[in-house]
Amino acid sequence: MLNKWLFRKPGNTLEAERADDRPAPRAPDKLFTACPSCKSAVLSTDLEKNMNCCPHCDRHFAWSARKRIQALFDEGSFVETDAELTSDNYINFPDYDRKLLDARRKSGEHEAVLCGTATIDGHKTAVFAMEGAFMMGSMGSVVGEKITRLFEKALHEGLPVIGFTVSGGARMQEGILSLMQMAKTSAAVKKHSDAGLLYICVLCDPTTGGVTASFAMQSDIALAEPRALICFAGPRVIEQTIRQKLPEGFQSAEFLMEKGFIDRIVSRADMREELRVLLMLHQKEGVHAGD
């Protein structure tokens, strides 16, 4: 008979943050993952092979930024930029240095976003992917700086930008400077846009707060992963304000599409092809991949 310890509880970035005292395994050591949507027991290795989506019901689980880029772009094409940038805890916020070290250990990344260039079917693009396992993908100075540099690089090189957002919002440990990153990134996105360059943003679970209120909602084409939570104020904050439960599916990707805020909902399995076609449709006439 199956023992309950065989099952791995699927990672939820919001809960993971709360449990940061427990040592988080870097690789899943549980044989099975119980899918909360269809209740089936999925071999954890099968889940990984299936882009962290349930093979039975297509539920999209959290996915690391690096694996996302490796799986969706041409093999070996990702050239990372500004990988070494770290926060200097400018306002000397209590306990922030330790949290940064923990986040680095837990996520295996230096910060909450990976930036660089990569190709899809030979089409070169600038790319960023946020890392939910790093302090809930929150935006501090480093995230703002890396995103800004990426849009500036894309502007100078005439490249489109494809971004994947996963974020709990602004990083409050950086005080006002985290808020200023919303202004900084918005100005960079606008410059890139005014030069006639394409920006596609894929909103992943969860995209919230200051990231929603800046570069996540400033794309030319907004895609979203199925059932992703996308909002400005999170469900708990709203429930506290209005003192009632939110309706089922409120702030889901499907809800946002119904309300007119995103263009398309795309499964991970189809994402690469979707992005390939969108890039191709935006190629200037007479220019072909590899030229």
Place this chain on the structure above:
Amino acid sequence: MQAIDRVLAARSKDRATAAQYIPRLFDDFTELHGDRRYADDQAILAGIARLNGTPVTVVAIEKGEDTKSKVARNFGSAHPEGYRKAIRQFLLAEKFGRPVITLIDTAGAFCGLGAEERGQGQAIAESLMTLSALQTPVLAVLTGEGGSGGALALALADRVWMLENAVYSVISPEGCASILWKDASRTQEAAESLKLTASDLLDMRVIERVIAESNTLDATCETLKAAMVDEISALRALPLNELMSDRYARFRCMGGVLP
């Protein structure tokens, strides 16, 4: 005075609201309503006025003065239609070459069903993009509470000033203490740690100027108005490309990053 005292002063029910500042700073204020898309959000008070003779666009957040107007103004927490109303005024200012002056006093953008349904995040994001490239001078003054994205949406400006007892923060001290430390009793400590007072933000070069508050509102407004007149005329004298590149650089350099 500790940080938490500034927070309480900024929120005080006796603190002047935009409706009291506007007639003391400007002449002929003509209010303009609505976002042309959904509604007229009364948390945003906007229109055209003269500043010492010069036509300017004024966009302010109004909390309301008595119970009835506080409810009508939603206590100064704007919905998406409020930010879209502001964007419309920004674009009109650009079209007619008027400088923009914003007066900011909000606990934050409203968190509710309708606000989310109508795209609060998208509205703020659009306001930020619009201001970042608006081809006319923009001056933002935080008069009371500068509550996170809801305040920043009107503060992507060439110059950002704060009144002496205004505060500006990514999150309220209460929110910070309860989310980060699960302990509401540490609000005071959170207020200190967040570095949200006018003098903190001046030190960090997030703002250019702190306006001293006098005993009377009239006197404070006199100081503020004189400073505004000088600043608007200085900003208008700048070539447009310089104004735009300075605005980009102003925010570009903000952040604590190593190496």
